[in-house]
Amino acid sequence: MIWGKVDSARTPPRLPPVAGPLLKRGAAKVQDYIEHVGVARVVVKKRPCEDAPPCQEPTNVIKPTLKEVKRSDVLDDPCLRPDKKGRWPAGVFRPLYIKEKPLSSLDIQACYDRQADTWRFAISALEIKVLLDICENNLLPPIRIIDDISVLSSSEACDALADVIGHFEYPIRVTFWYVFRPILIAHERHHKQDYEKVIMLKLPEFENKVREILITCQEAADLNNALQKGQAAILPWAHVLLTNAEQEYSKATLQPDYEEKT
Numbered sequence: 737m738i739w740g741k742v743d744s745a746r747t748p749p750r751l752p753p754v755a756g757p758l759l760k761r762g763a764a765k766v767q768d769y770i771e772h773v774g775v776a777r778v779v780v781k782k783r784p785c786e787d788a789p790p791c792q793e794p795t796n797v798i799k800p801t802l803k804e805v806k807r808s809d810v811l812d813d814p815c816l817r818p819d820k821k822g823r824w825p826a827g828v829f830r831p832l833y834i835k836e837k838p839l840s841s842l843d844i845q846a847c848y849d850r851q852a853d854t855w856r857f858a859i860s861a862l863e864i865k866v867l868l869d870i871c872e873n874n875l876l877p878p879i880r881i882i883d884d885i886s887v888l889s890s891s892e893a894c895d896a897l898a899d900v901i902g903h904f905e906y907p908i909r910v911t912f913w914y915v916f917r918p919i920l921i922a923h924e925r926h927h928k929q930d931y932e933k934v935i936m937l938k939l940p941e942f943e944n945k946v947r948e949i950l951i952t953c954q955e956a957a958d959l960n961n962a963l964q965k966g967q968a969a970i971l972p973w974a975h976v977l978l979t980n981a982e983q984e985y986s987k988a989t990l991q992p993d994y995e996e997k998t
Contacts, residue, residue, distance in 0.1 A: 784957035788848035791856050800862040800935055802928060803840045807869045810836050815871035823907050824874040827920040829927035830867050831982040838978050840865045844970060846962045854950040855962040857970065864978065866931065868924050870917055878913045885916075906995045931985045938981050945973040 807813050807828070814828045832838035841863035846855050875881055885893055895912035902909035903919040949969045956962035988994065 785848050785850075785855075785953040788855075788959055788962070789846070791847035791849045798859060798862065800864055800932075800939070802932055802935075803863050803865050804868040804928075805832070805865050807867065807871075809865070810867050812836075814867075815869070815873055825871050826875060826908060826915065827870050827924045828867060829924040829931075831931055831978070831985060832865050832867060833982070834975055834979060836865075838865050839863070839971075839974060842967070842971065842974055844963060844966050846959060846966055848953070848962075852950070853953055855953070855956055855966065857946055857949055857966040859946065859970070862974070864935070866928060868921070868928060870920055875915055879910075879915050880913055881915050881917055883917050927989075930988065931981070934981045934984045934988070935977075938977055938984070942973055942977040945976075946970055 807815060810832060812833070814830060815825055818824050839862075841861045843859070843861040845858045845860045847858075848854075849856055870881070872881065882888070882896060885896055888896055892914075896914040896916075899910040899912050899914040900916065900919070902911070903916060903923075908915065908920075949966060951962055951965050951969070956965050
């Protein structure tokens with residue numbers, strides 16, 4: 737609403753009273769109503785997208801984060817089947833499939849490009865779920881899973897330390913049946929790092945697709961509407977990113993001696 741002075745010496749036009757027929761037609765119909773001699777009120781209607789945050793710099797997707805989940809969180813448990821050489825895994829890592837809903841978080845930001853009359857989008861958070869766990873069902877007695885060597889007696893600790901060396905072979909080889917959970921987890925996190933590298937290689941293509949998504953002010957007149965439409969447009973491309981990354985990573989794991997070299 738903008739107020740401006742007018743010439744008080746001039747006689748103001750005769751206008752109907754506030755309670756007159758104009759109000760019956762709705763207060764929104766009243767424009768330029770003079771409440772006092774010499775003062776005029778001008779009702780200014782806001783344009784759609786006027787309050788939208790302006791675009792000030794190129795939008796970029798942030799680095800995704802990988803969230804580790806357990807075997808109970810996936811549909812297909814790889815601990816329940818041996819590898820091609822008949823070996824049962826002690827630990828597992830794999831990306832989640834689309835049907836397992838791998839996106840833990842996909843948050844977007846929107847800005848309005850006034851010159852182009854379009855909304856542009858960027859990712860503010862991209863968190864991807866991955867399976868990383870120990871196959872305790874395959875580590876049965878006499879195997880002992882050790883989380884902290886300090887809980888062992890002196891004699892047990894000596895035997896357990898002797899088994900540490902066997903953890904750096906694949907499959908692990910132990911003499912005294914001690915298996916260290918932290919070492920198994922560290923091995924699986926090497927696989928996680930390999931998958932993260934694949935994600936980063938595939939990310940530029942995803943970034944380009946996000947930049948190409950343009951929604952006009954006519955299609956989304958406010959920020960909330962733009963965010964909803966942007967999320968719906970970005971989600972399929974996020975699924976393409978994860979599908980391509982999972983396929984690329986799976987190819988790498990099929991290379992000879994992949995596990996032995998990890």
